[in-house]
Amino acid sequence: MEHHTCFHCGLDTTNSEIIFDEKSFCCNGCKTVYEIFSENDLTCYYDLQQAPGSTPKEIEGKYNFLDNEKIVEKLLEFNDEKTQIITLYIPHIHCSSCIWVLENLSKIHPSVSFSMVNFGKKNVRITYNSETLSLKNLVILLNSIGYEPFISLDDYGPSKKNIDRSLIYKLGFAGFAFGNVMFLSFPEYFEVNEFWLEQYKPLFRWLMFSYSIPVVFYSAQEYFISAYKGLRSKILNIDVPIALGILVLFIRSSVEIIYDIGPGFFDSLTGLIFFLLLGRFFQQKTYSFLSFERDYKSYFPIGITKILPNGKEESVQVYDIEKGDRLLIRNEELIPVDCILIKGKAHIDYSFVTGEAKAVTKNSGDKLFAGGKQLDGVIEVDVLKSVEQSYLTQLWSNDVFKTDKEESFTSITNSISKYFTIAILSIAIISTSFWLFTDSSKALNVFTAILIIACPCALALSAPFTFGNILRILGTKKFYLKNASVIEQLAKIDTIIFDKTGTITSNKNTTINYEGTNLSDEEELTLKSTLRGSNHPLSRALYELLNDHNIVSLDNYQEYIGEGITGQYKETQIKIGSAPFVGYTNENTSLNTIVHVSTNNTYKGKFTFYNAYRKGLSYLFNTLKKEFDLVILSGDNEGEKENLTKLLPAKTKLLFNQKPEDKLEYIKYHQSEGAHILMVGDGLNDAGALAQSNVGIAISENVNVFSPACDAILDASKFNQLDHYIKLSKTAIKIIKWSFALSFIYNIIGLYFAITGQLSPVFAAILMPLSSISVVVFTTLSTNIAGRKLK
Template sequence: MDTNTCYHCGDDCGKSPISYQKKYFCCNGCKTVFEIFNENDLTCYYDLQNAPGAIPKEVEGKYDFFSQENIVEKLTEFRSDTIEIATLYIPHIHCSSCIWILENLNKLNPSITDSQVNFGKKTVRVTYKNEETDLKSVVLLLSTIGYEPYISLDDFSTKKNHINRSLIYKLGVAGFGFGNIMFLSFPEYFEVNEFWLEQYKHLFRWLMFALSLPVVFYSSQDYFISAYKGLKSKLLNIDVPIALGISVLFIRSTVDIALDLGSGFFDSLAGLVFFLLVGKFFQQKTYDFLSFERDYKSYFPIAITKIKNGEETSVQVYDIEKGDRLLIRNEELIPVDGILINGRAKIDYSFVSGESQPVTKHSGDKLFAGGKQTSGVIEIEALKSVEQSYLTQLWSNDVFNKNKEESFKNITNSISKHFTIVILSIAFIATVFWLFYDATKAMNVFTAVLIIACPCAIALSAPFTFGNLLRIFGNLKFYIKNASVIEQLAQIDTIIFDKTGTITSNKSSTAEYEGELLSDSETSILKSSLRGSNHPLSRTLYDILKANDIVSLDTFEEHVGKGIEAKYKSKELKIGSAQFVGNTNTDTILNTTVHISSNNTYKGKFIFYNSYREGVSKLFNQLKKQFDLAILSGDNEGERENLKKLLPSKTKLIFNQKPEDKLEYIKYHQSEGAKVLMIGDGLNDAGALAQSDVGIVISEDVNVFSPACDAILDASKFKNLYNYIKASKSAISIIKWSFLLSFFYNVIGLYFAVTGQLAPVIAAILMPLSSISIVVFTTIATNLLGRRLK
């Protein structure tokens, strides 16, 4: 065991190392962390990487401000009687060991129920039981094990992105080293013999060596760390040839000046690292811009009902302002934090916390954004406007993420791996040839090949293409959860549609009542029941019925795929299918119907005359050329003849389908090798949407939010669905063209590198330029694609 290096953090232990269990530590803090891990059987933390920890800082008294309730409220994104959730920024997150220990915090503190790391943003989202622990204890635990959070109330209130200052510092050091090394190289470049005397030559060369040390061991360390981790995992990632090239240049240059064989290639070395970091900085800034566009401009097209002066109007969620009175129906998402004013609230916070048990709330209680009302209609007063980035985060919550297929990133990595093997082979073969033919050029050739053929451009093409297309789709009211969905959309061969609320329009449908007239009290209860439901037929019927007094129902329950059951005083109404309300009449009705019973006495039915969305026939005729099409409907077969006239002849029409029937239908076709796209309304179709390869929800002035879906399409853009699918396929073509462009560039570059005509410093300049050219190409190509969509 090395007595000079701390087992936990890797720092120098000095002259007096602390010994514990035959291991040595630089301070009592590191020893304490090891003891904590050892007591909780978490010492495999050290198996993932040598000395991965950080020295814990003295934190006694530092977080006493957490005793102030108003500060804790600002830092927590969700609070209930039993659960609190906070997202903390951890600057020290840097490797797989960090992710592992931070996602196992529950083993150190059982009151922590869940912790999820976002490695890119260096954050951890901690869910804990507030009856057993508090935010201060969580922060102290993190600080104790060397992961002290960065706490700034200003940052949390404004939701600023944390800038990666480390990259800027490394770029600055590399730029400083590159400029000065080039300056010191000028005398030898221009062969200034009068100045370049023996005593100055060695001094200048060793100065260049000294300036190259921070460039190699600080500025380029990320490439070495990445390459090492890749090799340790038996993977050849894209940083292996870069790290090898830097190593070869540094070692060769050091040997040259030590043995007085020449001035080495320190200028090329510093230039290589500088231009690599310039390309990396450009990539980060561009992708940050795309992320900004995604988070703050791709608003969900969901709407909410606003009550003003007794009138109900539908407004988009980002128009909500503090103080607005909002109506939340059954199964609707609460888009903002608010105070419960009226109604019986039974809130499902599983979208936020993963806890599926609904929480009962009373008038005056605070309700958090992200909860779903599950027991009728309620009214709330908004406490603030909508933070759309929070809804984006909620949609992408890992609780609901489903790995339907390998993302395109994995394919890119696979290409890069094979690419790296080929490049390394070419580099070694070319070097061996030049060692025999002209040994003076061998090292230049080896280095130039490794640099010029870096597959960074290949790695960039997919994320930038998909990232820009996500932004374009968002502007066109087609909102996609993440980039991998675009690839899945490009691969589908079967499209399944729900009927009601998907290919039919709620706004244009009409209905006629047949049966025994309803009393005023029954009509009032019916209207109040329909007011609380988000089903397309309920919303249509609610709009059709004349105004009646709205009453606060005693009970309300919506049975998915069946109907609604509501009670007020002595009256109990059932609204839904004939079977649900107990209608034994076997008369065949060829239209969509909604039946009514009062106190188990059948009253009558509403017969609907569907109005199909504009452009449905044209859309299906466009789709039939490339896809298998099917309609799965929970309604009866009354619309079969109308649909046969409206849709292509090969479209499958299947009726009387329960939600579980739709799911099984999709599962069967997937077992036969089909790639299925499911398009529904997000209510009865949640299971089918989750099972499909891609699930799209149609939104029409309804605040229905389904985490099971992969995309939300505004109803007004339904007729453009074919164009969006076509654009997804075009995105794959753009990526393939960028691969071809990168291959063409590499072939030309390799020719000059292998033949010894390309200096390493020129290769270092060309490499980031190639990456930038790929980004520019994919951005321009996707923007042109977006123009065609408009």
């Protein structure tokens, strides 16, 4: 770029003397942005176009409204102490380079800690330090590097869908041009000499040429950009053969028109681009529908306790929460909505939202944000707004919590597409070379037909559409998966491990007996209030048994995972848990599940639990035993061993007295032996085991089990359908493989006609998107048919 224009934004630099790295800049702002890019090896940003940055004068004063705190509060997704999070819609996101630049914002500005792009929705979610970077300056920074966000105060928010109509415009223009070019080509098709006079032939041909220029350079521009970026990154993506085919057709046709050799192939060219865009439009519509189903209809069974006006407590689903409701948040429970703290000590862990495991203390009257986890007893909150289900989906699928359990199936698809592209380019070159020596008039047609007919788009569509529809179907059956890769992992498992309490047992039908010294009113009051703060299945069952007592705010509360809980009110301290935890040393050999109680270090008695197993447990285990190794890992004693031995199939491993760390080590050991393990637990004590397993499923029974540790959430009422869900996952993999086979068969047949010169580019252009659409239809219908077999 010449020295009289700014290298970053393109403004005149005649009166500026700012030179850096032998480049001119109009101001220190542009120079600083370039320096940051240069220091962090991001200068290839300038390869996109000359002066891609926005000019400072264009944005001067444009974002002053972001100095208003009320406006900023409306736009922010999260705002607590130093950390702010916002999701910005950026229409200019169009390729992998955009994603790369925006996800490297932390290198451009140190105050940005994390940024993640959602390419489909063209938005970026940014976490930044509000003490060193204001929202206004963040927006100006984005604008300066060419990514101006669209901010509308009327409809801006996470629930709004910002519609990108560029594909519709490109499709419409390509369709208009295709129709006119076909019309102008009719005299050539039918050789109408009476009408096709010598003086009109050049005019009609030049009109076809003029129609094709905007179709190639506007409607088809994304194929060229994607292919260029891929080649520059040394990646052969699926757009390379498409872009090459379009370019060859355009150059060949233009040469024929310019030198008056023939009419060219502008009908094939515009038809190819029109049908390509039509296929992409169909894909976009279908996948956005699946995403809508995923975000808004596959509600997680997150049970939350609502406090009624009469003081009673009722468990409700999160999407039934309304503004003004009073909620009870227990220890280790997720806050599902933005709310105001009313009662209790709030110690909130926002790592779920920010990725930083630093808990913050909040006082009565403070605002709490959705996604935080309460770590210190029970609190009561007033709801500020109803739950945003897609926001919870986004949190659960946050990249911060992604693990490297296995390579995803979609990466295999990409690798197949890469080798497929290499193979097709080789076939095209060899075939063209052959025809150049035998019949040169067919060589170009053969080359373009091969590139068009053998596009691996159908391969690339198989996995996302199959997995997307399976996610939707499972969601309607109350089995909620974190992401598509869980489906593949579920299809690979060979060992299933179950927790006992709260997993294969049902808390609703559990019978409880108490033996020991009667508790005083104050002791019962403290016991009830202590149990109220815990989410453990035994605590919840016991809490329901003691529901006639009043509730007080405890002075102290602690929960020790796998051992018990303590609570203190005034001078009364309660301990509830295992015998060693409460200091009881004379435990008899009772084989039932027992919870012991002590007050002020004086042993009081024990609660004995008589388990009720979930409906269909025996049939489920007998079905699963045909294909999987089954294991019960329980933290309880062997009291239920005899009953389980009778209930469950032979050779089911039963291990008792297992601490959380024991379960974790058991899974690690068997994974080292080559096992692919599915862990089914309650989501609280089993968090480590769920995270370690290849697939972790948390059972939900009116309990908040929303946790990054689990890969799936299963409604307790559907527990006996687990075998069907696993079978459907395996069916999904078969459907993908069948769609691959169909795609290969189509390509082999199409290549035969293309190589032998029997297939014209226009027919190839029509057949190629039809094959992609047929694969989408096949996968959608197949998954729907498979899903109908679920109860």
